[in-house]
Amino acid sequence: MDKEEELLEQWRELTPEKQQKVWQFVQILKSESQTTPQAKFIPQTPLSKKLWEIRQRAIASGLQLLNEDEIEQELAARRGGCSDTKSVEHRLLMRRGKRQKARGKRGNK
Template identity: 70%
Template sequence: MGKEEQLLEGWRELTPEKQQKVLEFVEALKFESDATAVNTEYIPQTPLAKKLWEIRTRAIASGIQLLNEAEIEQELAERRGGYRES
């Protein structure tokens, strides 16, 4: 029996709650892979950049969704009281 069959067999025996935990774990593993791949492309040079990059890598691995530029601008506007939805 191959790994996929073993995984599927084990999956079918789990409760829905445990199946959800498995899905979340798989997503976390995917983020770790993505963070590692990105990490090999960028090498921080300063102590501050190294610290910030480590924080970013840990955040991604934990499953936190990073904001894009538009989302950051929206959040800043909301916090400063300038955001209005039309």
């Protein structure tokens, strides 16, 4: 019996709930392979080659890389700021307002 037949045999013995979990897992694996470009990036420098190798080993070991939103949150947390986009926008608007007030005061003197 080859792997495909064995997999189907094992799957048929599962409860419908567990079959659904297997299906969901397969879909996740399929989407990961579609969203992870393997050959698009070619490291050019010795440092980038080393970092790329480390990244590939981390992925192979099962480490989940951060998505864009998670990266923003981590950067904001490390900088001591808010990770919420609306909060960041609010802070930028507040800074802009303070600068405009300061300019207005300087112009009135």
